[in-house]
Amino acid sequence: MSLPRYAAGRSLLGLGQVAGITAIVFVLTEALPGDAAVVIAGDQPDPARIAAIRADLDLDRPAWQRYLDWLTDLLRGDLGVSLISQRPIVDRLADSAGATLLLAAVTLLVLVPLAVALGMLAARREGGRLDRTVSAVSVALYAVPEFALAILLIAVFGVRLGWLPPTAFGADLLAQPSVLVLPLLVLLARPICTISRLTRAGMIDALRGEHVRHARRLGITGSRLWLRHALPGALAPVVQQLARTTDWLLGGVIVVEAVFVIPGLGTALVDAVATRDIPTVQALCVLVAVTTVLVNLAADLVAFRLAPRIGVVR
């Protein structure tokens, strides 16, 4: 199967996924059993407020009509108005997206070269001291929840030693890069484990593989053998794991923003959930889901180029 054909099939699937996810989000947030307005009003069950929410959500119309309206609005880029602040949600998201994007981008920029290099170093001497250290640490660190690690790092470096600012509260992220160090460490901890382990395993497999041996017999050695002959084959699973890492990053960002008080999308989501601001929750979910689908799409296309034999649309 050729790349354009695969890309077309895979894009269609991505489109289907986005459609499916919007449906799930809508069902979960609006088509709740009972009267959504009463649930949303929560602690202030005063009839006027319930009536206002009903009007905002158009609850008197059938669910499928509301879904279609919501979808058409989404396609036009109109995400609706927040129930709480009565401001357009697009503005709120635009305000907070910067911090989150910055965090995610810096993390990925540090993560990829570092993790791949670590994995390759570990594969260089299989069973050597570096390999054993890297794999033991990565096994141990892999499952540590971000919040626990974050708190511990703050307690040690922020409070006890006082080397780094313990929170980013009120700080300008770009002007004061030191506030980013601890969040970055927390976000890196988990993905760096999986990616370096996958790179290591892939490199070891590739170096033992017949085609690398064949290249070696033909006289190709050194960095050329490593980078041009062994690495490309090892990278296909890494790229797909990287896409899943982006999922994790989005999750991790929610926690990290909460712990370090960074006003990003994660904070917006936690706030919206706490105040039951349904339209904002919906908009955020769709945004995150679309990002995830796009990232996975890109990763699958790269992986297809790296392992052209996959050839099947999942």
Place this chain on the structure above:
Amino acid sequence: MRRLRTLTGAAVLTVPLALAVFGPMLASEPGDRVFPFSGDGVLGTDFVGRDVGQQVLLGGRSVVLVAVGATLLAYLIGVPAGLLAASSRRRWVDELLMRPLDLTLAVPSLLLLILLAATAPPGPLTLVGIVALIGLPEIARITRAAALPLAHGPAMEAMRLYRETWWRRGPGYVGTGIRRVLLADAGVRFIGAVYLVATASFLGIGVAPDAADWAVMVDRNRTGLFLQPWAVAVPAALIICLAVGLNLVTDRMLISGAVPSPSTPPAPATTEDREPVSGPLLHVQDLTATTVDRTLVDGVSVSLQAGEILAVIGASGSGKTTTARALLGEVTPGVTLTGTVTLAGRPVTTATPPVPGTAGYVPQQPAAALHPVRRIGAVLHEIARHHAPGDSRIAHRRAVTAVLDRVSLPADRRFLRRFPHQLSGGQQQRLVIAHALLAHAVLLIADEPTTGQDALTRNDVARELTKLAREGIAVVLLSHDLHLVRAVADQILVLHRGAAVEHGRAAEVLAAPRQRHTRELLAPPPARPVAAVGEDRPLLRVTGLSAVHRDGGRRREVIREIDLAVAAGRCLAVVGRSGSGKTTLARCVAGLHPARTGQVALDGHHLAAHLDSRQPHELGAVQYVFQDARASFNPYRTVLDQTAGPARRLRNATPEQARRTALHLLERVGLAEHTVTQRPDRLSGGELHRAALARALASEPRVLICDETTAGLDSVTQHGILTLLDDLRRSLALTLIVISHDRDVVAQLADQIVVLDNGAVVDRGPAELLLTHAHHPLTSALLHTDPATAAAPSNP
């Protein structure tokens, strides 16, 4: 090292786990609340003035309990869903189950958690449900992936052919097969659940805000981080210990072990100092390869001139590949080499492999030697550049074109932009040879270049190798394909259990083998006995049979409008190149592949297209022997038990009767009782082929279908099985349908031959006629030994 890690993990895990289990029992009645974040008590007080020590004792249980509950729930739903998706033969069931699960995998799990928690009433049960729901898709996928090959593989088909009970097929076979995969994965799932539960509690989802819970404590007390760090640090550290300890203990997937690196880096490439060497190009003296307890190769000595072809023959496991790898200075870890190997005047050892480029190796699967990700042109140019660094681009391009021309591959741009997987097997083989030629190889080692190939490809390979030798390259050919060896070899070396039992000029060895083992290997297939007496009335009749394969979403017609008839007691051979539809035809007759149109009739009686709709006696009457005997046995039950299956299920024999029938048949095919009371993994390939025959015979079939029954076996084993088949046919009055591309098999067994090409019958007739004079070019190419008459017809 590994043990140390597990022990450390256990130690780290003990503290949080003990606190979670026994903590609540040790905790005293809640005392009076004092000032928030004060230093009272062992660990001070928390944000509402409760004693942190007490809270730590109480707070572990909820995390562990919710995680355990969620993991169990996820398995309870996920495993049956995955099994159902894998075992269903209806595509839409699979799609319906798996597509929505795929969809949830596309949403970040924490987001899903927040979304679900925002809409559901809070409480630990909700949290259990949500975390289970998040873990479920992955569990269902893993179950499905592990069960899919089992639920549709040859072993399952073999069981369906004798209508094995559901209990033995499902839990007995698939269940046992996936158990290990699921158990290995359970640790990871549990850790994932702990992670999610802790994070959710931290975000305030699913638990009361003042609950005694480590994660909640971290969240609530962090406002007092400066005043009273213990209230935060202790529960955070406990959660980290829980996660780290669990991971260290359950980690089984990490490949550890200090295997020494398989080869040392070769000496720097030097292409200049290659002078023409007089005397033998390759000289091997007393080559011996040993492991700790076995001798793989025992004192092999050979010398080979440039332009000569040495054929190394021997049964599988006789040390052919180990010898060849030693010539390249490579060994499998754990093997020690002694003796001397000299190539082009330079000694070859594991520390000093041949000068890069001098020795080329074509593995049995040539695709393995080709870089799967890079276009073939890029790699060819890289090699050309490497071996002539001073030359210009144009010179490199010319060199590549010349080499491709030498191995009869096209050299146009479109071809060079392809990936290796877009080439046919034969083209891949020639591409690997082209690499070696570009690197100026003087020795080429070809490992089983014709195994599993039909006669046409075999002739191509023979031509190719002779041509290389004529150009002055020494070739070492490892093969048990005697036709090829006869056609090309100058010298023959016969290996038997690692020892060189015979060595000499090809003509002499072939004409007058001295050793008994060589004679057996070289023996022509036993002469065909007098034709068996059979009736002329057809027993099995196939009319207008067509079948399709589904390729992704498209249907591809594999066989078209096939008519066949076989008389009772006769043998029909179906021959054709690979991909011609032979196997599909056989599977349609057996009911393993439902035909789209057409009919199969046994003795005038119509058989259902699908084997599950056939009556037991109909199932028993038509049995099928799979190509891969090992894969067709359930690895978890003894061979005897499985051989008794058809008698028990299809002929209503009591277990004791069935066992006796099976033992009798197994003895008949030459397997002793102590062999067959073991599981299949203890039997050799040849033994399993015999056992598969016995199992197929246990239902007293009238028609036996054998799919490439001897492909990939060495000639001694192959002759044994063919003689047995012919013998069985006579004594049991069996009707045989043999699928093969091997002339020897056809010549020995067949009464009638049908030739398939692209799913249609192109030639048919009595065996003696077709084996000598065929009108269709494909027939003569496939069935005539003389390469001269086998001018290759084009085969799209």
